[in-house]
Amino acid sequence: xxxxxxxxxxxxxxxxxxxxxxxxxxxxxxxxxxxxxxxxxxxxxxxxxxxxxxxxxxxxxxxxxxxxxxxxxxxxxxxxxxxxxxxxxxxxxxxxxxxxxxxxxxxxxxxxxxxxxxxxxxxxxxxxxxxxxxxxxxxxxxxxxxxxxxxxxxxxxxxxxxxxxxxxxxxxxxxxxxxxxxxxxxxxxxxxxxxxxxxxxxxxxxxxxxxxxxxxxxxxxxxxxxxxxxxxxxxxxxxxxxxxxxxxxxxxxxxxxxxxxxxxxxxxxxxxxxxxxxxxxxxxxx
Amino acid sequence: xxxxxxxxxxxxxxxxxxxxxxxxxxxxxxxxxxxxxxxxxxxxxxxxxxxxxxxxxxxxxxxxxxxxxxxxxxxxxxxxxxxxxxxxxxxxxxxxxxxxxxxxxxxxxxxxxxxxxxxxxxxxxxxxxxxxxxxxxxxxxxxxxxxxxxxxxxxxxxxxxxxxxxxxxxxxxxxxxxxxxxxxxxxxxxxxxxxxxxxxxxxxxxxxxxxxxxxxxxxxxxxxxxxxxxxxxxxxxxxxxxxxxxxxxxxxxxxxxxxxxxxxxxxxxxxxxxxxxxxxxxxxxx
Numbered sequence: 001x002x003x004x005x006x007x008x009x010x011x012x013x014x015x016x017x018x019x020x021x022x023x024x025x026x027x028x029x030x031x032x033x034x035x036x037x038x039x040x041x042x043x044x045x046x047x048x049x050x051x052x053x054x055x056x057x058x059x060x061x062x063x064x065x066x067x068x069x070x071x072x073x074x075x076x077x078x079x080x081x082x083x084x085x086x087x088x089x090x091x092x093x094x095x096x097x098x099x100x101x102x103x104x105x106x107x108x109x110x111x112x113x114x115x116x117x118x119x120x121x122x123x124x125x126x127x128x129x130x131x132x133x134x135x136x137x138x139x140x141x142x143x144x145x146x147x148x149x150x151x152x153x154x155x156x157x158x159x160x161x162x163x164x165x166x167x168x169x170x171x172x173x174x175x176x177x178x179x180x181x182x183x184x185x186x187x188x189x190x191x192x193x194x195x196x197x198x199x200x201x202x203x204x205x206x207x208x209x210x211x212x213x214x215x216x217x218x219x220x221x222x223x224x225x226x227x228x229x230x231x232x233x234x235x236x237x238x239x240x241x242x243x244x245x246x247x248x249x250x251x252x253x254x255x256x257x258x259x260x261x262x263x264x265x266x267x268x269x270x271x272x273x274x275x276x277x278x279x280x281x282x283x284x285x286x
Numbered sequence: 287x288x289x290x291x292x293x294x295x296x297x298x299x300x301x302x303x304x305x306x307x308x309x310x311x312x313x314x315x316x317x318x319x320x321x322x323x324x325x326x327x328x329x330x331x332x333x334x335x336x337x338x339x340x341x342x343x344x345x346x347x348x349x350x351x352x353x354x355x356x357x358x359x360x361x362x363x364x365x366x367x368x369x370x371x372x373x374x375x376x377x378x379x380x381x382x383x384x385x386x387x388x389x390x391x392x393x394x395x396x397x398x399x400x401x402x403x404x405x406x407x408x409x410x411x412x413x414x415x416x417x418x419x420x421x422x423x424x425x426x427x428x429x430x431x432x433x434x435x436x437x438x439x440x441x442x443x444x445x446x447x448x449x450x451x452x453x454x455x456x457x458x459x460x461x462x463x464x465x466x467x468x469x470x471x472x473x474x475x476x477x478x479x480x481x482x483x484x485x486x487x488x489x490x491x492x493x494x495x496x497x498x499x500x501x502x503x504x505x506x507x508x509x510x511x512x513x514x515x516x517x518x519x520x521x522x523x524x525x526x527x528x529x530x531x532x533x534x535x536x537x538x539x540x541x542x543x544x545x546x547x548x549x550x551x552x553x554x555x556x557x558x559x560x561x562x563x564x565x566x567x568x569x570x571x572x
Contacts, residue, residue, distance in 0.1 A: 105446060
């Protein structure tokens with residue numbers, strides 16, 4: 001397995017791989033890999049001939065009060081996991097390589113799908129995400145890129161970017177991988193104390209409660225939200241940032257659920273800001 | 287020569303060309319081709335194995351009061367010229383192909399190099415330009431793309447976009463091609479009446495006057511600007527939109543010229559909004 005730190009070298013490598021007729025599968029990450037990432041890597045292996053994983057904690061997607069500095073980093077462990085999963089290249093640039101001084105005035109942004117959910121709480125976040133993903137796509141030149149459903153809004157925005165800007169990349173979104181108690185795998189779970197960790201399963205319990213009511217025929221968002229809030233209230237360390245029920249396409253809030261709906265929740269517990277979601281799909285209704 | 291109208295077909299074609307190890311040279315245009323465009327096409331032929339010319343009058347780079355509808359279109363003539371120049375593919379999508387309904391919320395934008403010159407007079411213009419160029423790069427997948435120096439701010443912004451977003455494309459900027467009286471070739475020259483056309487050489491005369499003074503040792507922008515305004519005043523149909531002297535890198539206004547400077551002028555004559563520019567380069571000083 002190669003570890004590449006330079007953009008020019010990565011682009012040359014990608015060009016060689018593609019000219020040899022091999023398909024590149026790409027998993028962009030911020031490192032601190034967990035089973036969720038590994039599921040993405042395995043999917044990329046399945047869909048492509050050569051898997052590239054990027055490990056880059058992207059400063060431009062963190063707000064000034066956010067956890068950029070604290071974000072966990074462990075390249076050695078990550079490289080070991082990647083190698084074990086058959087990754088061919090780890091792309092691991094430093095910040096000055098990705099954002100050279102005196103440049104960086106051009107950006108990719110969006111104003112509709114990013115207007116709700118995490119958008120208002122993280123100004124500039126999705127601009128940072130879309131810009132770095134556009135950069136990474138141009139550097140790694142993947143045929144297919146795999147994202148996690150846990151960050152549903154991010155995945156939807158990347159899909160829309162690929163569609164709107166015509167990137168020649170197929171986007172695949174994989175289901176959330178969960179701990180035994182239902183907590184979605186996340187690098188940020190490492191911020192939780194033992195007590196906080198126990199309470200963190202409240203996000204998943206709230207989502208399950210929403211699905212239960214939905215399966216019982218409840219379709220108004222206010223009722224689902226109220227039930228979810230009541231579930232979270234049982235976890236004293238949890239402070240709800242938002243609970244939103246939106247359509248899966250344009251992420252617009254729904255008063256009444258008709259088609260496919262995304263139920264998304266964001267809760268702060270201690271130093272961690274945790275997100276999770278489920279999709280309610282009428283065609284799968286029991 | 288092929289004329290391709292579908293994005294998917296163009297992307298498949300580009301992939302095939304690249305996999306065959308042939309370099310793609312790209313010239314994006316809004317059609318109504320003139321000698322300026324042909325110079326770009328010839329350069330692309332020189333630098334690549336296969337030349338793709340796009341012909342697309344991009345609605346998103348026109349303001350509501352601008353000349354989108356009036357902009358001249360003549361595909362048959364353009365195709366004929368392209369064929370004669372050895373162009374292999376003309377990419378000519380319609381608006382619904384490039385901007386399908388219910389999409390288009392993602393965009394590329396910039397806030398520094400686009401802050402001056404044409405930026406304030408054409409709000410949204412450079413967002414439209416950068417977004418469509420990003421789309422075209424992803425569709426045509428060129429190794430090299432050729433732009434004209436006549437639209438200096440656009441060329442600089444595209445260079446910066448390629449740098450900032452790491453597009454694997456080389457940008458080449460070609461000198462402005464001029465009519466015998468110095469008027470820069472432009473599709474918008476067709477808007478000029480005979481009287482207006484005669485007066486339109488005032489842009490070039492003003493630029494030459496600036497170079498004359500610069501060569502004589504004048505370095506303060508105010509003096510150059512004043513002399514240029516006086517030159518334009520001799521053309522009664524001309525209304526100056528701006529005359530700016532900026533550094534060639536970040537396009538910031540210069541009070542005193544030290545390094546390379548861009549002298550840019552924008553004048554309205556009748557229905558036409560005309561731009562032109564020269565670069566003052568101390569290393570080339572007589």
